[in-house]
Amino acid sequence: MRQMLKTRLTEKLNISHPIVSAPMAMAAGGALAAAVSAAGGLGLIGGGYGDASWLEQQFVAAGNQRVGCGFITWSLARQPHLLDLVLAHKPAAVMLSFGDLAPFADKIRDAGALLFCQVQSLALARAAMAAQADVIIAQGGEAGGHGASRATLTLVPEIADELARQASQTLLLAAGGIGDGRGLAAALNLGADGVLIGSRFWASREALVHANHHAAALRAGGDDTIRQRATDIARGLDWPEEFTARILQNQFTRRFANKEAQLREEISQYAKAYADATISGDAEAAGVWVGESTGIFHDIPDAGDLMQRIVREAVDALTKSAASIVPGGA
Amino acid sequence: MRQMLKTRLTEKLNISHPIVSAPMAMAAGGALAAAVSAAGGLGLIGGGYGDASWLEQQFVAAGNQRVGCGFITWSLARQPHLLDLVLAHKPAAVMLSFGDLAPFADKIRDAGALLFCQVQSLALARAAMAAQADVIIAQGGEAGGHGASRATLTLVPEIADELARQASQTLLLAAGGIGDGRGLAAALNLGADGVLIGSRFWASREALVHANHHAAALRAGGDDTIRQRATDIARGLDWPEEFTARILQNQFTRRFANKEAQLREEISQYAKAYADATISGDAEAAGVWVGESTGIFHDIPDAGDLMQRIVREAVDALTKSAASIVPGGA
Numbered sequence: 001m002r003q004m005l006k007t008r009l010t011e012k013l014n015i016s017h018p019i020v021s022a023p024m025a026m027a028a029g030g031a032l033a034a035a036v037s038a039a040g041g042l043g044l045i046g047g048g049y050g051d052a053s054w055l056e057q058q059f060v061a062a063g064n065q066r067v068g069c070g071f072i073t074w075s076l077a078r079q080p081h082l083l084d085l086v087l088a089h090k091p092a093a094v095m096l097s098f099g100d101l102a103p104f105a106d107k108i109r110d111a112g113a114l115l116f117c118q119v120q121s122l123a124l125a126r127a128a129m130a131a132q133a134d135v136i137i138a139q140g141g142e143a144g145g146h147g148a149s150r151a152t153l154t155l156v157p158e159i160a161d162e163l164a165r166q167a168s169q170t171l172l173l174a175a176g177g178i179g180d181g182r183g184l185a186a187a188l189n190l191g192a193d194g195v196l197i198g199s200r201f202w203a204s205r206e207a208l209v210h211a212n213h214h215a216a217a218l219r220a221g222g223d224d225t226i227r228q229r230a231t232d233i234a235r236g237l238d239w240p241e242e243f244t245a246r247i248l249q250n251q252f253t254r255r256f257a258n259k260e261a262q263l264r265e266e267i268s269q270y271a272k273a274y275a276d277a278t279i280s281g282d283a284e285a286a287g288v289w290v291g292e293s294t295g296i297f298h299d300i301p302d303a304g305d306l307m308q309r310i311v312r313e314a315v316d317a318l319t320k321s322a323a324s325i326v327p328g329g330a
Numbered sequence: 331m332r333q334m335l336k337t338r339l340t341e342k343l344n345i346s347h348p349i350v351s352a353p354m355a356m357a358a359g360g361a362l363a364a365a366v367s368a369a370g371g372l373g374l375i376g377g378g379y380g381d382a383s384w385l386e387q388q389f390v391a392a393g394n395q396r397v398g399c400g401f402i403t404w405s406l407a408r409q410p411h412l413l414d415l416v417l418a419h420k421p422a423a424v425m426l427s428f429g430d431l432a433p434f435a436d437k438i439r440d441a442g443a444l445l446f447c448q449v450q451s452l453a454l455a456r457a458a459m460a461a462q463a464d465v466i467i468a469q470g471g472e473a474g475g476h477g478a479s480r481a482t483l484t485l486v487p488e489i490a491d492e493l494a495r496q497a498s499q500t501l502l503l504a505a506g507g508i509g510d511g512r513g514l515a516a517a518l519n520l521g522a523d524g525v526l527i528g529s530r531f532w533a534s535r536e537a538l539v540h541a542n543h544h545a546a547a548l549r550a551g552g553d554d555t556i557r558q559r560a561t562d563i564a565r566g567l568d569w570p571e572e573f574t575a576r577i578l579q580n581q582f583t584r585r586f587a588n589k590e591a592q593l594r595e596e597i598s599q600y601a602k603a604y605a606d607a608t609i610s611g612d613a614e615a616a617g618v619w620v621g622e623s624t625g626i627f628h629d630i631p632d633a634g635d636l637m638q639r640i641v642r643e644a645v646d647a648l649t650k651s652a653a654s655i656v657p658g659g660a
Binding site: 002003004005006007016018121122123140141142150151152153154155157158161176177178179180182183185186187188189190191221222223227291292293295296315317318319321322324325326327328 | 332333334335336337346348451452453470471472479480481482483484485487488491506507508509510512513515516517518519520521551552553621622623625626645647648649651652654655656657658
């Protein structure tokens with residue numbers, strides 16, 4: 001018999017499984033978002049650094065599926081018209097992460113989309129509560145791509161307690177380090193209503209990721225990733241100081257480890273090489289955007305099949321761990 | 331009706347609850363270890379940096395309770411006779427962390443104690459497997475005190491998979507960031523057989539911790555801790571490069587943040603002040619050794635009461651999350 005996981009998230013979004021795919025810049029296009037939604041979750045298109053024609057294409061690629069979209073908030077602030085473009089597509093949700101929510105929160109809600117706010121600390125969770133987020137996503141530093149230093153395992157229950165005291169109607173998702181159904185099961189035990197999964201969907205067929213990068217991630221373990229800033233410097237991106245990016249260690253990260261000042265000074269010399277390496281799929285000379293969970297997955301499946309697998313694994317983990325409860329004790 | 335959690339760990343150790351208290355240097359004395367064992371877990375005395383008379387006192391304080399002891403392995407290598415001292419007390423287990431296992435593994439097993447090895451990466455887990463550890467403890471960087479950068483949430487399932495392939499009789503504990511029963515429940519879902527808990531027992535009455543430090547931890551949230559090396563430099567301790575220590579942010583950490591080279595140069599000027607601050611319980615001028623889980627606990631209970639509470643919370647979390655499983659799905 002097939003089974004589902006019913007939580008406050010599945011109820012609120014009217015979906016089958018408490019799984020949202022992360023709006024990974026570049027990698028999360030309309031095909032991935034649509035596949036996740038079609039399989040019973042909610043897929044989010046990655047708004048990234050803002051390319052209007054790319055965004056339009058991705059909504060076309062998503063077809064009639066109900067999807068959402070996520071933005072890098074500090075970048076959106078420089079091109080606020082992109083929010084209008086997205087809201088015109090009637091997204092189920094708009095997710096904001098990495099920046100001031102105030103300029104956008106009301107507009108998103110007024111357009112009828114749910115406001116998802118990703119946070120990396122209790123302090124940022126309080127800001128999301130002040131902006132009346134519908135869903136707060138607690139992202140730990142084990143995540144691939146941009147994030148900060150708190151770990152998912154402590155951040156989720158700490159924010160769950162704060163929400164229980166102050167905003168019990170606000171839902172909570174766990175993000176960062178969740179690469180299979182065991183992670184989903186763990187997140188539910190920590191007090192989350194569901195999960196936002198990035199790296200594992202990055203490693204699916206529908207993701208817009210070069211085959212060389214997928215191959216590099218499958219060879220790697222969790223020990224092989226690192227948080228760093230060199231990828232942002234090489235691209236000339238003004239990321240706020242508190243956020244770094246987790247990628248695979250490779251020739252690029254080894255070259256500029258602890259040499260960020262040098263890279264900043266000599267950027268004119270490296271910017272084109274970095275851009276070229278990204279386009280050509282060179283997995284040694286450009287960033288490979290996957291997190292610590294790369295050590296627990298070993299294939300590149302269809303996103304829909306992956307959804308079913310994660311749910312099945314979570315049901316198994318929840319069933320097995322609950323069976324450890326026995327009568328007795330002092 | 332009281333309930334227990336039965337796992338491979340409770341079976342192997344013949345204990346009631348799958349909870350081991352961490353052998354925190356200085357803080358985990360015989361009274362704490364004995365209280366944890368008396369309440370149905372296994373308590374470990376902190377061997378620390380090696381003071382023979384202190385260790386003898388702690389085994390006296392543990393009385394007739396069956397306890398174990400843990401060592402900082404690189405420090406033990408400088409005073410190997412301390413292992414003989416501990417083995418003479420017939421400990422249930424000896425835990426090694428932070429160093430080469432080879433000189434000690436056989437001796438521990440030959441003395442009839444279980445060999446617990448704490449690891450901070452998959453690479454170190456493989457070394458522990460090679461040393462034929464009975465129990466491997468996967469410690470994430472959210473832990474208080476010394477550790478490294480991998481997160482518990484990804485490290486545990488990655489090592490669980492490796493053990494399933496290579497050493498299925500070896501047990502696995504999760505450590506780092508587990509501050510209540512939700513964390514224990516999450517760990518079981520990730521594939522662990524139990525947990526090793528540090529910070530939460532540091533915040534118990536039996537821990538050898540100054541009241542000022544307890545008060546500072548209760549005021550703090552998880553955002554307020556930081557990984558750093560200044561505490562080791564100030565004490566003149568030669569910790570290997572790959573390990574840092576998580577403590578509360580305070581005047582001391584702010585003063586030497588990113589100024590470790592300066593502290594090393596001027597150590598003669600700071601060493602006595604640091605030592606004096608530690609002795610006097612100054613929570614601003616010395617390290618307060620607690621991890622990210624400080625944000626989810628709010629009292630200093632008896633360790634035995636705490637054990638019961640953690641088990642009750644874990645049973646609740648496991649029961650509630652398993653109830654989210656419902657029939658259905660495509």
